[in-house]
Amino acid sequence: xxxxxxxxxGLLGGAAAAARFLVDTAIxxxxxxxxxxxxxxxxxxxALALGLVAGVAxxxxxxxxxxxxxxxxxxxxxxxxxxSHRLAQAGHAHLVWLNLGLSLLAGFAAVAVGHWxxxxx
Amino acid sequence: MRLTRFDFRRLAxxxxxxxxxxxxxxxxxxxxxxxxxGWPWATFLVNMAGxxxxxxxxxxxxxxxxxxxxxxxxTTGICGTLTTFSTMQLELFQMVDGGYxxxxxxxxxxxxxxxxxxxxxxxxxxxxPEEAA
Numbered sequence: 078x079x080x081x082x083x084x085x086x087g088l089l090g091g092a093a094a095a096a097r098f099l100v101d102t103a104i105x106x107x108x109x110x111x112x113x114x115x116x117x118x119x120x121x122x123x124a125l126a127l128g129l130v131a132g133v134a135x136x137x138x139x140x141x142x143x144x145x146x147x148x149x150x151x152x153x154x155x156x157x158x159x160x161s162h163r164l165a166q167a168g169h170a171h172l173v174w175l176n177l178g179l180s181l182l183a184g185f186a187a188v189a190v191g192h193w194x195x196x197x198x
Numbered sequence: 199m200r201l202t203r204f205d206f207r208r209l210a211x212x213x214x215x216x217x218x219x220x221x222x223x224x225x226x227x228x229x230x231x232x233x234x235x236g237w238p239w240a241t242f243l244v245n246m247a248g249x250x251x252x253x254x255x256x257x258x259x260x261x262x263x264x265x266x267x268x269x270x271x272x273t274t275g276i277c278g279t280l281t282t283f284s285t286m287q288l289e290l291f292q293m294v295d296g297g298y299x300x301x302x303x304x305x306x307x308x309x310x311x312x313x314x315x316x317x318x319x320x321x322x323x324x325x326x327p328e329e330a331a
Contacts, residue, residue, distance in 0.1 A: 086220055086224045087217040087221050088217065090216045090217055090221065090224075091214065091215075091279075093220070094212050094213060094215060094219065094220075094278060094279040095209050095216065098208075098209065098270070120283040123283065124283065124284045124288070127288045128288065128291065131288055131292075141228070145220070145223065145285070148284050148285075149220070149224070149282040149285045150216055150279045150282070152283035152284040153277075153281050153283055154245040154282055154286060154309075154313065155278060155280070155281040156252065156273075156281075158249050158252075159253065162318065162321075177310060180283070181287075181310075184283065185287055185290060187287070188287045188291040189291060
């Protein structure tokens with residue numbers, strides 16, 4: 078990878094992290110519920126976008142910058158799992174399973190739909 | 199959404215953490231490539247490391263009000279960006295698409311179970327010295 082591609086990965090990664098925070102905060106402020114709707118929305122949107130990028134068969138540095146730098150940075154695994162742990166600690170056992178199961182199923186479906194859409198385009 | 203001056207500083211801290219997290223994750227992915235029939239070590243390792251670190255930072259900073267910029271820098275910035283949900287889902291999709299169902303089942307099961315344990319280990323590691331004192 079060229080130095081410019083690494084710079085793009087870093088700059089877009091930072092922007093994607095800030096975007097994740099803004100979307101999550103805006104959604105959490107609207108729902109006011111312990112279930113982490115914000116991170117769910119971020120992760121499913123990111124899965125759809127990554128499926129799309131894989132479907133249009135982007136390659137080389139462009140793929141690394143968009144898929145790894147931007148979309149990969151926007152979505153998060155650690156916050157998703159920590160939120161699940163916090164739901165369990167707060168006694169919302171059923172919400173833990175909902176958060177893990179719904180994210181996984183919807184995330185998989187989102188990648189599949191994005192991949193199909195990308196192939197059609 | 200109206201942003202105050204503090205929010206902008208917090209966003210800048212998240213941005214800085216995001217730059218580092220993204221470079222580390224993409225750097226590892228470039229160093230350790232894999233196909234749909236192989237274990238995605240790069241994604242697995244960053245997700246586990248991020249879960250462990252986030253558990254630790256969460257426990258460490260829990261009792262502090264969120265007025266320090268270290269909190270958004272370390273948690274939402276570094277840990278949030280080092281780890282990824284979308285790449286894991288795409289890898290799962292490619293495993294299923296390629297017919298590697300056993301690998302897909304092992305990958306999703308181990309990622310979730312180990313990630314959950316690592317968050318708890320991170321929290322435990324931070325709390326241990328206090329409880330011993």
